[in-house]
Amino acid sequence: MGRIEKVFAEGKNPAFIGFTVAGDPDKTTCIRIARALIAGGTDILELGIPFSDPVADGPAIQKADERALGAGTTPSSVFEIVREIRKESDVPIVFLTYYNIVYRRGIDRFYREAHDAGVDGILIADMPVEESGEACNAAQRYCIDPVFLISQTTSDTRIGTIAAEARGYLYLVAVLGVTGVRNQVSEGAIDLLERVRRHTSLPLAIGFGISTPLQAQTCIRAGADGIIVGSALVEIVERNLNNPAAMEQELKDYVSAMKNAIVMSHPV
Amino acid sequence: MTRRGRYGKYGGQYVSETLMGALIDLESAYAQAATDPEFARVLAGYQAEYAGRETPLTFCPNASDKLGCKIYLKREDLVHGGSHKLNNTLGQALLAKQMGKKRLIAETGAGQHGVATAIVGAALGMPVDVYMGEVDTQRQALNVFRMELMGARVIPVRSGTRTLKDAINEALRDWVANVRDTYYLIGSVVGPHPYPLIVRNFQSIIGREAREQIMRKEGRLPDAVVACVGGGSNAIGIFYPFLADDVELIGVEAGGEGIETGRHSATLCAGDAGVLHGTLSYLLQDEHGQVLPTHSISAGLDYPGVGPEHAMLRDSRRVTYAAVNDPEVLDAFRFLSKTEGIIPALESAHAVAYVMENAERFDKDDIVIINLSGRGDKDVSEVAAMKGLS
Numbered sequence: 001m002g003r004i005e006k007v008f009a010e011g012k013n014p015a016f017i018g019f020t021v022a023g024d025p026d027k028t029t030c031i032r033i034a035r036a037l038i039a040g041g042t043d044i045l046e047l048g049i050p051f052s053d054p055v056a057d058g059p060a061i062q063k064a065d066e067r068a069l070g071a072g073t074t075p076s077s078v079f080e081i082v083r084e085i086r087k088e089s090d091v092p093i094v095f096l097t098y099y100n101i102v103y104r105r106g107i108d109r110f111y112r113e114a115h116d117a118g119v120d121g122i123l124i125a126d127m128p129v130e131e132s133g134e135a136c137n138a139a140q141r142y143c144i145d146p147v148f149l150i151s152q153t154t155s156d157t158r159i160g161t162i163a164a165e166a167r168g169y170l171y172l173v174a175v176l177g178v179t180g181v182r183n184q185v186s187e188g189a190i191d192l193l194e195r196v197r198r199h200t201s202l203p204l205a206i207g208f209g210i211s212t213p214l215q216a217q218t219c220i221r222a223g224a225d226g227i228i229v230g231s232a233l234v235e236i237v238e239r240n241l242n243n244p245a246a247m248e249q250e251l252k253d254y255v256s257a258m259k260n261a262i263v264m265s266h267p268v
Numbered sequence: 269m270t271r272r273g274r275y276g277k278y279g280g281q282y283v284s285e286t287l288m289g290a291l292i293d294l295e296s297a298y299a300q301a302a303t304d305p306e307f308a309r310v311l312a313g314y315q316a317e318y319a320g321r322e323t324p325l326t327f328c329p330n331a332s333d334k335l336g337c338k339i340y341l342k343r344e345d346l347v348h349g350g351s352h353k354l355n356n357t358l359g360q361a362l363l364a365k366q367m368g369k370k371r372l373i374a375e376t377g378a379g380q381h382g383v384a385t386a387i388v389g390a391a392l393g394m395p396v397d398v399y400m401g402e403v404d405t406q407r408q409a410l411n412v413f414r415m416e417l418m419g420a421r422v423i424p425v426r427s428g429t430r431t432l433k434d435a436i437n438e439a440l441r442d443w444v445a446n447v448r449d450t451y452y453l454i455g456s457v458v459g460p461h462p463y464p465l466i467v468r469n470f471q472s473i474i475g476r477e478a479r480e481q482i483m484r485k486e487g488r489l490p491d492a493v494v495a496c497v498g499g500g501s502n503a504i505g506i507f508y509p510f511l512a513d514d515v516e517l518i519g520v521e522a523g524g525e526g527i528e529t530g531r532h533s534a535t536l537c538a539g540d541a542g543v544l545h546g547t548l549s550y551l552l553q554d555e556h557g558q559v560l561p562t563h564s565i566s567a568g569l570d571y572p573g574v575g576p577e578h579a580m581l582r583d584s585r586r587v588t589y590a591a592v593n594d595p596e597v598l599d600a601f602r603f604l605s606k607t608e609g610i611i612p613a614l615e616s617a618h619a620v621a622y623v624m625e626n627a628e629r630f631d632k633d634d635i636v637i638i639n640l641s642g643r644g645d646k647d648v649s650e651v652a653a654m655k656g657l658s
């Protein structure tokens with residue numbers, strides 16, 4: 001059983017999936033951030049590989065990408081970060097990035113290097129299932145789960161096509177829009193959970209705009225198997241750039257609180 | 269072109285899942301409109317009565333004398349709004365209206381596409397939001413005023429390089445958030461399928477007219493057709509109807525301060541394959557796939573990508589792509605103004621500059637058509653500020 005599969009195995013609590021930008025604000029601090037997220041109870045660690053033009057992301061993650069690129073982050077240094085984390089943790093690691101980063105390195109090479117470093121899944125934000133043939137083949141060759149987005153605008157037919165290609169979990173986009181903290185979970189997100197569930201038995205994780213324990217509980221009660229938080233974590237990093245110790249503490253406390261809320265709301 | 273909007277290996281649809289439904293809808297709405305005689309009739313009416321088509325193919329006796337070949341200008345500068353951009357915005361706005369969309373958004377570099385979108389928004393009664401890099405709002409302030417005068421809202425973009433690339437990023441972010449009722453009116457042959465196809469088809473009226481006009485005037489096809497290339501819409505518009513002919517096609521990119529300096533926008537001359545803004549094409553990027561900052565004296569060419577069909581035409585060598593630098597562009601801007609009384613847009617001046625630099629390649633009876641994609645009024649104050657008018 002793969003690391004991601006274990007997280008969602010029968011009888012497990014719903015997952016807290018935490019996102020941070022690899023190399024933000026620099027390599028050493030990023031590794032400390034990953035440790036803090038794991039210590040707080042993160043079940044799956046999503047690492048964003050920064051891109052100069054992150055069109056699916058809102059301002060918080062855009063700024064984190066700029067900080068990471070400013071610190072000299074490259075795919076090679078991101079693989080090094082993964083290897084460092086792997087020395088001390090078995091937490092599943094999923095890359096989130098944009099097509100050009102993967103394409104430029106060579107699709108086969110990128111997946112091979114990711115596998116060798118200890119990556120479990122890869123989601124490419126601007127790669128719809130129609131363009132995913134080469135990447136999915138490489139993913140299969142190197143035992144990496146291809147993770148896909150499903151949105152409120154995804155038709156039932158497309159949900160079926162995507163679910164057939166996806167492995168690990170499906171990433172449901174809770175809002176129409178880019179990443180970033182929002183006040184409420186929309187009714188559309190709840191409908192989406194119910195609609196996707198009819199098509200697949202893959203675990204359903206939901207993200208975009210989710211940042212509070214209450215929002216997480218709403219999604220878990222509606223049937224989500226995991227909650228993905230990105231911008232809220234990145235904002236904690238941004239607020240504490242001058243004080244890494246406080247940053248680590250706040251990240252750890254935040255993840256613990258979210259994880260508790262998720263476990264408590266679990267119907268089982 | 270094959271399935272999913274491929275031009276050779278280029279093109280495709282590299283967008284986030286939220287936009288796929290909208291692209292699929294657009295593809296089917298366009299397929300319907302493209303074969304609908306009523307759509308064609310309405311569009312032709314706007315082109316003739318509102319946009320001022322057909323545009324002249326002007327013979328330039330003075331420039332021909334000086335350059336030693338027969339120079340014709342395809343006068344897209346005379347289209348309402350001052351550039352070829354209205355050819356595309358009229359078509360797409362009518363399509364948007366037919367699809368029941370309530371709002372238009374657009375990106376703009378030089379402001380010409382923003383102006384052309386503001387025009388159709390006013391004419392067809394649709395609200396318009398235009399994203400424009402903050403740097404460009406300053407160097408093209410006149411166009412900002414024109415857009416606002418016609419009721420569009422201009423949103424300055426302060427992220428990234430604050431030019432056209434970032435304006436497209438912000439327009440895409442807006443579209444993702446408002447995809448159900450908003451139509452993204454892309455201004456060039458870039459972006460995900462079906463945009464490169466739609467924009468090329470609406471712009472190829474330029475080449476169809478030019479081909480007929482030169483046959484009428486000269487009784488034969490031209491020896492060369494020259495156009496500037498940023499995203500590449502005016503170039504593909506004039507090239508496309510000549511692709512099957514024995515006519516040399518030359519696309520001129522912005523060499524900026526010189527390709528060797530790194531401060532340029534010559535994507536096809538100096539870039540390589542990559543994905544930006546939903547399409548696989550040539551791209552100016554670093555070794556890790558990060559998109560590089562670009563430079564051009566003309567805001568409309570200041571873009572690190574290029575249309576995927578141009579990428580295919582480069583690889584097949586059907587079209588020759590070259591670059592000219594800022595100083596030669598300024599010379600061409602002055603040359604055409606003084607010799608013919610026609611002030612070209614700095615973008616179009618790149619095509620003029622290429623012919624000036626390569627005049628010895630042409631014989632005196634050779635016919636060269638330059639696509640004068642826009643007029644230069646918008647650039648006069650910027651050029652004056654550079655003390656380039658003398």
